Amino acid sequence: MPLWIRWMIVVVVLILAGAVVRQECGDSIAKGFEVTMIPKPSKDSAPLFQEEIINKDQNLPFIHVCSLVELAGDKLGALWYGGPYEYCHDNCIYFSTLKKGTWTAPRAIMTPEKIERDLGRPIRCLGNPLLLVNRDGSLRLLFVTIAMGRWSGSQINTSLSKDGGVSWSRVERLTLSPLCNFSELVRNRPIPLVPVSPMTVKSGDSWCVPLYQELIGKFPELLWLKEIDDRVVAQKSRMAGGCATLQPSLLPFDKETAVALLRDWTQAKRIFMSRTKDGGITWTDPVATSLPNPDAGISGLRLSDGNLIVAYNDSVILREKLSLAFSDDSGASWKNIFQLEHDPDACSSYPFLMRTTDGMIRMVYTHEGDNIKMLTINESWITAQLTGMGRPIR
Amino acid sequence: MRAVAEHLHHLYAALAPWSALALLLLGRSPFLSLTRIFGSLFLAFFLLRIPIAGWSCFQWLMVLEPNPSFILTGLLVVALGQRVSGVRLFHPSDWKAGWIFGAIASIVLYPMALGLTVMDPYSLGWKPELPVVVATAAIILILRRKRFGIILILPFVGFLLRLQESHNFWDAVIDPFYGGMALIISAALLVKKIRKGKEF
Numbered sequence: 001m002p003l004w005i006r007w008m009i010v011v012v013v014l015i016l017a018g019a020v021v022r023q024e025c026g027d028s029i030a031k032g033f034e035v036t037m038i039p040k041p042s043k044d045s046a047p048l049f050q051e052e053i054i055n056k057d058q059n060l061p062f063i064h065v066c067s068l069v070e071l072a073g074d075k076l077g078a079l080w081y082g083g084p085y086e087y088c089h090d091n092c093i094y095f096s097t098l099k100k101g102t103w104t105a106p107r108a109i110m111t112p113e114k115i116e117r118d119l120g121r122p123i124r125c126l127g128n129p130l131l132l133v134n135r136d137g138s139l140r141l142l143f144v145t146i147a148m149g150r151w152s153g154s155q156i157n158t159s160l161s162k163d164g165g166v167s168w169s170r171v172e173r174l175t176l177s178p179l180c181n182f183s184e185l186v187r188n189r190p191i192p193l194v195p196v197s198p199m200t201v202k203s204g205d206s207w208c209v210p211l212y213q214e215l216i217g218k219f220p221e222l223l224w225l226k227e228i229d230d231r232v233v234a235q236k237s238r239m240a241g242g243c244a245t246l247q248p249s250l251l252p253f254d255k256e257t258a259v260a261l262l263r264d265w266t267q268a269k270r271i272f273m274s275r276t277k278d279g280g281i282t283w284t285d286p287v288a289t290s291l292p293n294p295d296a297g298i299s300g301l302r303l304s305d306g307n308l309i310v311a312y313n314d315s316v317i318l319r320e321k322l323s324l325a326f327s328d329d330s331g332a333s334w335k336n337i338f339q340l341e342h343d344p345d346a347c348s349s350y351p352f353l354m355r356t357t358d359g360m361i362r363m364v365y366t367h368e369g370d371n372i373k374m375l376t377i378n379e380s381w382i383t384a385q386l387t388g389m390g391r392p393i394r
Numbered sequence: 395m396r397a398v399a400e401h402l403h404h405l406y407a408a409l410a411p412w413s414a415l416a417l418l419l420l421g422r423s424p425f426l427s428l429t430r431i432f433g434s435l436f437l438a439f440f441l442l443r444i445p446i447a448g449w450s451c452f453q454w455l456m457v458l459e460p461n462p463s464f465i466l467t468g469l470l471v472v473a474l475g476q477r478v479s480g481v482r483l484f485h486p487s488d489w490k491a492g493w494i495f496g497a498i499a500s501i502v503l504y505p506m507a508l509g510l511t512v513m514d515p516y517s518l519g520w521k522p523e524l525p526v527v528v529a530t531a532a533i534i535l536i537l538r539r540k541r542f543g544i545i546l547i548l549p550f551v552g553f554l555l556r557l558q559e560s561h562n563f564w565d566a567v568i569d570p571f572y573g574g575m576a577l578i579i580s581a582a583l584l585v586k587k588i589r590k591g592k593e594f
Contacts, residue, residue, distance in 0.1 A: 024522045120456070175561065179570055217508055
């Protein structure tokens with residue numbers, strides 16, 4: 001090859017590399033948690049504690065991993081996956097909304113047929129759904145599908161709805177892992193990110209979504225999403241490596257600082273905790289808290305006074321107990337305040353905590369494997385539990 | 395628009411398995427008739443379309459690897475071109491550069507991306523650093539007269555055209571098949587070199 005041709009090729013490489021670098025810079029996602037101001041409850045508000053089953057008449061033998069969202073018009077939406085059994089190809093993602101105090105009949109919003117048709121390839125089954133509500137009211141659905149094997153062979157997909165969940169766009173696969181894109185799963189409440197410039201606002205919303213991998217290692221990650229004109233840009237970062245913790249639950253205090261509570265996969269059998277001071281870019285090494293964890297999902301929430309609560313399985317072996325714990329020192333110490341479930345013959349698991357704009361704390365969880373229970377409490381009820389004035393419900 | 399992009403992804407993703415299958419069908423015979431060449435190319439195409447449980451072989455392959463790297467695809471197309479035309483497009487040193495590059499990329503990427511450390515090199519694929527490193531490698535190889543350097547241009551072209559489902563530049567550069575093959579061949583080359591060294 002003559003020298004001048006080689007230099008011509010070098011120029012081409014430089015031009016192409018410059019274009020790729022420009023594209024990569026354009027797709028970068030600014031980090032920074034958006035923390036909404038939580039209204040403090042009035043001192044004379046009465047403690048509230050309500051329980052209800054969301055899917056009373058669904059009659060599915062298996063349902064799991066429920067999550068909640070607040071939709072436009074102060075409506076609540078719940079979604080979960082279910083079907084004949086775990087790993088069944090026929091499992092679907094169901095969606096139900098709370099209208100005027102009653103939950104609508106669950107509707108399948110994502111079926112294996114639609115996913116396979118849109119992706120142009122088979123899937124084994126689906127799982128873990130999560131819904132993000134954008135500022136323009138559009139709904140971004142994230143869900144897991146298994147390509148082969150079990151959960152370690154899973155991948156994350158997304159679809160968008162602009163009509164409140166009636167119709168869904170073509171399913172898109174997010175590539176988040178270099179080894180055949182295997183073993184990425186979503187779980188737990190997403191955190192909106194601060195829009196940094198008018199351009200970002202115009203482009204759409206940005207989200208930080210708790211993520212985890214469980215192929216060779218088991219470790220927590222974060223999925224950073226940005227909506228750009230119906231296109232979603234997805235990137236991820238790692239919170240910790242190794243084979244110890246997963247399923248982070250994020251509790252941001254402000255734009256930069258947050259704690260993450262982590263499900264345990266070690267012999268410690270404890271909930272682990274990690275902290276960030278730079279908007280989730282770097283995290284401290286996870287340390288064990290005093291709370292037990294039988295390798296089960298957890299969910300935490302920050303209260304209006306900055307204190308924290310966590311819903312967790314209060315056992316080191318099974319998921320028969322589901323409790324709430326409280327921390328007034330940013331997670332350094334925890335105190336069990338209430339036992340929600342204790343049935344040795346049934347398991348209650350995968351809690352999902354969130355706060356709605358009316359100030360209520362809502363929690364959904366899988367109850368006895370075939371129904372979804374929702375709990376509604378307020379901060380006065382938590383205060384009552386802490387001061388020993390709480391009604392002995394259990 | 396998204397449907398068109400999806401078709402483009404599938405079309406590109408089929409190129410690597412089709413080339414690999416065609417190479418296998420062509421065999422090792424030094425003399426290839428036109429019938430054998432075209433027969434192998436067509437047969438490879440039809441084999442990928444054989445339905446198994448309602449899905450074609452290619453669609454099952456997509457389950458396993460939806461993002462064949464542009465380097466793997468490039469190397470397979472070069473190998474196929476060489477085999478069909480009988481013209482040497484790559485010298486042994488070009489192939490060697492390709493295997494060593496793949497082995498280094500695999501060692502850097504896979505162990506850490508799968509959780510060995512808290513550092514995740516895969517996330518660099520969404521940042522400008524990785525394209526700069528690959529461009530530097532391409533320039534060095536091109537200036538050193540290694541034709542593999544030209545193959546390193548393909549990830550940039552493919553990435554800009556969004557031919558892959560993935561938007562991570564690592565997937566444009568390497569995939570588990572290329573990485574695995576590069577590691578095995580590089581290890582064999584290293585063993586051969588050590589043995590040769592001992593002889594002297």
